[in-house]
Amino acid sequence: MSVNIQGGFPPLGFDIDPDTKKYVINEVEAKIVREIFSLYLDGYGYRRMITVLNQKGYKTKRGNTFGKNSIHELLRNEKYSGTYVFNRSASKDAFGKRNGHQAKDNEAIIRVEGGVPAIISKEDFQKAQAKMATNKRQPGFYKAKEIYLLSGLIFCGECGHALQGNHRPECKNRPKYITYRCGNRDRTKQCDNKEIRREYVEMYVLHQLEQRLFNDKAIPHLVQMLNEYQLKSNTSMTKEVSEMGINLKKVISQIANIITAVENGFFQESYKTRMTELEKEKQSLEISIQHLSIKNTAVEITEDSLRKMFKMFKQFATEKNIPECKKFIDSYVDKVIVSKDHLEVTFKVAFSFEQKNNIYSFKTSVKITNLFKTYRKAAGL
Incomplete structure (x- = not known):
């Protein structure tokens, strides 16, 4: 069941239909998303991926060149596997500021399977998450002794x-x-x-x-x-x-x-x-x-x-x-x-x-x- 979007800026690969207020796939951008997941699952590191993406002239949704953070956020975005997620970000602090990178407990996060059209398969998304978790436990090249x-x-x-x-x-x-x-x-x-x-x-x-x-x-x-x-x-x-x-x-x-x-x-x-x-x-x-x-x-x-x-x-x-x-x-x-x-x-x-x-x-x-x-x-x- 597709979810109606209440404002916000759609991620790369999606647009918001002005009539239905639902996510629709932007095929030109979706091609970039699929390539990023494919490169990552083929063993490419962030630096190598950035080189490939920039050589092809690919840009983020806001028209910027890709960097490590933008690729990381894209790879962990569940929307690409067809899951709409909301109520993820932690509440505002005492000063009224919100940290978008700090998530609530998993039980408090609401997920709607099939809430958005999928750009990649569930299997590939899970493989990417497993690889990211492994890399987090075993830091890569820049922290290696050799x-x-x-x-x-x-x-x-x-x-x-x-x-x-x-x-x-x-x-x-x-x-x-x-x-x-x-x-x-x-x-x-x-x-x-x-x-x-x-x-x-x-x-x-x-x-x-x-x-x-x-x-x-x-x-x-x-x-x-x-x-x-x-x-x-x-x-x-x-x-x-x-x-x-x-x-x-x-x-x-x-x-x-x-x-x-x-x-x-x-x-x-x-x-x-x-x-x-x-x-x-x-x-x-x-x-x-x-x-x-x-x-x-x-x-x-x-x-x-x-x-x-x-x-x-x-x-x-x-x-x-x-x-x-x-x-x-x-x-x-x-x-x-x-x-x-x-x-x-x-x-x-x-x-x-x-x-x-x-x-x-x-x-x-x-x-x-x-x-x-x-x-x-x-x-x-």
């Missing part, structure tokens, strides 16, 4: 689960041993993929970044590839904008036909509902066209712009500035897949020029046995 450069980017090639950092402390008869290990290996016993030494996989990724991207020989070729990719992307977006423009004209024409019919005395109750639907579709198309038109602004990528960015990475790597190296890896590494017999890295190049995001990706892989031989030899083992 820094894992590939946190949120590295996945198991056998079962698809995210790999997690594993630390065996140093003791009298054995050295410190730090690895990435499949989360399914310990939790469900459903994966037998071996853990991999942290220094081996991280050294390989950093070496490939420098060898394939951050060097003078690669820059001219990379500039050409990026500009070709941009041209192809712009052509595709131009076609998409054109198709949306045709649909927008059709919607405007339908709106005009209804207005003409009403002016001529032909009125049906269904016209009101249809008019509301058409107005929302018109608004959605106009926003999408505007968004794609902004992204379609072509800016030529130059060798100097790439050299400046790559120079920064080399400086951070030389200084062993681990937090900054982590930021660069988050920007240029899309995914690392570790299978039993080989390791595959998908790199991406994403540069922002004013309002334009340009993304180009490529892959590299190595056999696990060769990876071990190379870095054991480098370490003198």
Whole structure:
């Protein structure tokens, strides 16, 4: 049973029907909500999710860029699973102020199942809540004793689960041993993929970044590839904008036909509902066209712009500035897949020029046995 909304600002993914005063799904925004839940359940951390969302130009309901808090609040919002919740916030204090983040006891909170249309499944929502509860008990990267450069980017090639950092402390008869290990290996016993030494996989990724991207020989070729990719992307977006423009004209024409019919005395109750639907579709198309038109602004990528960015990475790597190296890896590494017999890295190049995001990706892989031989030899083992 849908609930009538008494004022308030709807969350991302919803609008309030002006006639029924009930939540209705905004499909353009709902796509963003579904992607956020999908990324989170796929093992992406907040930082990595923010990068992906901002690269795609996604905004919050109020038009701001996504941050950790906005993603956290979205993931814990029960409305997305179809449950309308009210009487959640604690009462005002003695000074008349209310803390929206402080909730009442669970018994006092009123929940109406099916009170709003669901954007995601109950199952996915519960999985997200369980993951958030686990992360709260086990703080992540920024509180860890060991820094894992590939946190949120590295996945198991056998079962698809995210790999997690594993630390065996140093003791009298054995050295410190730090690895990435499949989360399914310990939790469900459903994966037998071996853990991999942290220094081996991280050294390989950093070496490939420098060898394939951050060097003078690669820059001219990379500039050409990026500009070709941009041209192809712009052509595709131009076609998409054109198709949306045709649909927008059709919607405007339908709106005009209804207005003409009403002016001529032909009125049906269904016209009101249809008019509301058409107005929302018109608004959605106009926003999408505007968004794609902004992204379609072509800016030529130059060798100097790439050299400046790559120079920064080399400086951070030389200084062993681990937090900054982590930021660069988050920007240029899309995914690392570790299978039993080989390791595959998908790199991406994403540069922002004013309002334009340009993304180009490529892959590299190595056999696990060769990876071990190379870095054991480098370490003198």
